[in-house]
Structure formats: C-alpha cells, structure tokens
Amino acid sequence: MAGTSQTPPEELGGGLNRDDRADSATETFVAHRNLLFTVAYELLGSAADAEDVLQETWLRWVGVDLDSVRDQRAYLVRITTRQALGRLRTLGRRKESYVGPWLPEPLLTAPDVAEDVELADSVSMAMLVVLETLTPTERAVFVLREVFDLDYDEIAEAVDKSPAAVRQIAHRARAHVAARRPRGVVSPAETRGALEAFQRAVETGDLQRLLDMLAPDVVLLGDGGGIKQAALAPVVGADRVVEVLGRIAATASLEPAQVNGHPALIVRFDGEIDGVMAVRIDDGLITGLYAVRNPEKLSRMEQETALRR
Template sequence: MNARGTPADPATEAFVAHRNLLFTVAYEMLGSAADAEDVLQETWLRWAGVDLGTVRDPRAYLVRITTREALTRLRTLRRRKESYVGPWLPEPLLTAPDVAEDVELAESVSMAMLLVLETLAPTERAVFVLREVFDLGYDEIAEAVGKSPAAVRQIAHRARVHVAARRPRGDVPAAGPRDALDAFREAVETGDMRRLFDVLAPDVVLLTDGGGVVRAALSPIVGAEPVTAVLARLAPAATLRPLQVNGRPALLVEVAGRTDSVLAVRLDDGLITGLYAVRNPEKLSRLGRETPVSR
C-alpha cells in the first residue's frame, strides 16, 4: 500500500522494502549521501524497466544495479576529489541509536572506516563492502562488479588484508568512543588542555574539511601539541553538543548559535588517533533528520 492507501505495484514495493539497504550500499561505496541518493534514483529508473518475471531475487538484483551505478559514480568522484580544496571527509549522517547496537554496521559506516575504504580501488571497495558488510556470495558479487567468482575471491582477500592493516586497532567497547568524547568535550569546554593529552595519542591527526567554502586547514594537523593548540583557539567560542553520527558518538560544534561543524573521532587502543571536523556546509544538510541505514 502507498501513502494514499492504494495498492503499490510490485516493482515499487520491492524497491521501497530494500531502499535503506540500497542507500547503505551506495553510501559505503561513495562516502556521500547526496551521491548515494542520486545512485538510488538511477537504480529506480533501471529497476522500473525490468521484467519482474525474469527476477528470482529482487534484493540481489537491486543490489547489483546499485553497485554498478555506484561504481560508475565512484570513478567520477575520484576525479572530483583530486581537485577538492583541502582534506576530503565523508558526509556525516545523523543515525538512530539502534544503529550503534549493530556493531558491524556501525563500524562499516563510521567515519574512520569510510576513510580506510577511500584507500581501496573502486572494484576492491565494492567487493569488500558487499562481502564483508552485507555478506553477499562471491557469485552474486561477481555479477555486480563484472568479474569472475575466482577473481572476486582474490580481490576480496586483497581488500581484507589492506583494510585490516589500516582499520582502528583493538576492540572498542560500545562505551569507548562515548567516554573518550565526554573527556574530550569536558577538556575543551573547561579549557583544561592538559587533560586533552590524556585522551589524545601523541601522533593524533586532525583533518578539517571546508571544501573551499569555509575556512579550514588545507593539510592534516599532526601531533598532540599542534592539535591542542588549534582546539585551544576554538574553545572560547564553541559549544559542543553530543549526537550520534555514522553509528558512533560525535560532537556538533556550534559557534554563535549556528552549526559550525561535526566532529567525529577515531579511537585506537583507548586513545583518540583521528579527529575529523566536517565544516563544509554542503555536507551538513542532513543533520536535521536521522538517515536510516541497514544491512
């Protein structure tokens, strides 16, 4: 049934039933909600023209269309990112609390993991996402990426090794990021910069994404002392408010009552090793509503 109470056609019902899954596939491949939505529009246009009598598994068929469309767009995005002003960060999503309860899903959409996925080639990223996050079979993935199942197995192995070497170290309990962020927030708001050293790793990296639209550092800021110095300048004017972003605790930074940025963290062995400040206004438009993600 649609919103007016009249029966929906089978194609629409199948698409709506799997929409959150398809969005998540596209977002994990692209790191951009806006581009993921565009991919879903292309997926729908292609799906609407399919003879459903030839489709055995609508979910698999839709995932295949979405993956192909996302791969095409991913290659375009790579060229766009080469001319991006300053560090590029994924578009943050305001997510529901229950996303954090699915540990694997929360990790897969986390800012830290999405940045790790950025280091993969497009086909490697697609294979990794479909296999490790959504547990698709090699035959299904092969159809989606246009490779043989044997080739997909090799790509999956290579991608797993690559990601394993770069993903956050150690098991992070659910309360870990929240506790670290609470300590971080208190230190910044009280001006206790010495306490920051208790939660920041010596080689912590701060990335600020302004996209050339607002002021931001054009290169990574590395080291506890330089990062603390930047935060010390921010502290007097900023209000930090906790929220759930990409399945993990994060902070909304407000200045003069207006949204300035979203701050997410990477945690390794109990210390903050990465701080990701998204300031580009074009990437903050979805913070007014939760974005459903699912596996």
C-alpha cells in the same frame, strides 16, 4: 533521465503516494530502500551521491521484467552497486580538485544503527576514511562481502568480474583494510566516555587534559571544502592538534550526537551547526579526529538517516 515518464516514490522515501498505483516493483523498491541507500553510501561516502544512485537504480528497476528476477533484493543491490561504481570513479576525479582533505558526509543516525555492531563499524567515519584508500572495485567487493555478506557469485555479477577474480580482490582488500583500520574493538561506552572527557577539556580550555587524551601521533583532518576555514593539510602531532582545538574552545559549543552509528560531537556557533567532529580511538587514546565543516555535507545532521544491512 530527464523526460522519462516514470515517477519514483515520493522523494524515494518511505511510503507510497496514495495516488500512485502500488505495483510490486514499487513495493519491492521501497521495502529495500534503506538497504540500497546504505550500500550506495558505503561505496561513496556521500549521502547526496547515494540519493542520486537510488534515483538511477529506480529508473532501471521499473524497466525490469520482474518475472525473470529470481532474487529481487540481490538484483537491486547489483543495480545499485553498478551505478555507485560509475559515480565513484567520477567522484574520484572531483576529489582530485577538492580544496583540502576530503572527508565522508556525516549522517545523524538512529540508535538501532549503533546496536548493529558490524553495521556501525562499517559506516564509522574512521572506517570510511580507510575505505577511501581502496580502488573502486576493491571497495565494492569489500563492502558487499564483509558488510552485506553477499556470496562471490553475486558480487561477481555486480562488479563484472569472475568469481575467482572477486575472491582475489576480496583477499587483497581485507588485508589492506586490516592494516589500516582501528586496532581492537572500542565499545560505544568507551567512545562516549572519551568524548565526554574530550568535550569537558575543550569547553574548559584544559589543554593539559587534552594532551593526555591524544596519542603523540594523533592526526586531525578538517574538511571545509574551500567554503569554510579548515587546515588544507592533515594536522599531525598532539601539540599541534591541541593548538587548533584551543582556538575552538573560546566560541564554540559542543553537543553529543550519534553520527554514523557512533558517539560524536556537533559543533555549534551561536546555536547554528558549524561542523561535526568524530574520533578514532586506539589503545585508549584518540589517534584520529575528523572535523567536517563543509556546509554542503551537513544537511543530514538535522534529521536521522535510516541505515540497514
């Protein structure tokens, strides 16, 4: 990629550099940028890697003969998916040597993401953790079919499989996700209410209240990436999780935020962002806590990220 004469739009972000010619390829790419980022992020769980995929997609897109492209949106999604699949396999090797649990990179999201219920569900921390249990191809097929509603022929071209094979993969992936995704639909208001009560309990040190909110088999996953202190294995059980949370209460402040389309808490120490905490709720109780402290994954918490289906 180094040495190419092609220059992408400014930071591949919204808006063209007025000194650059606004050709149709650039206009189309910018028009679909948020969609392409969302596809890449859902496949990778990493905003930094998703941005790299968009860079690679752009470099390939500007070399395409647009007159031969029937559906430019689908073609761009296909390029993005192929690039993301290659990076997903590399990311899998990196995760093998990752220190402690690996969690998706949290995104501070705009209110309109929460309004699109299906999109918000698909990018929630709980769902992205479930998607981590799929193979790369299963994940791509599931995301493209269930989230972006691509037809099987389009998905087949993106993942280099036959339409019949893609149907089988989709069926298998749906069953896998259904067995592991949160049970039932939890409204944003319910999640917000639970988090407000959770926040009060942590900040006041009301450990009994915390216990009452947690499922007996609740699991806390902490991602410090070997940079910040975090449990190197899942913390399982309400008593053990409360013990961990009790240590946070004395010095941290908690701030409500919209993260990955859902209510979550930003954890601050001395006013500085130290981490993000998201929850999974089943049957009215918190069954999962996802605490991201790795500073390399917190850069998207200062500015809202636009996502789109």
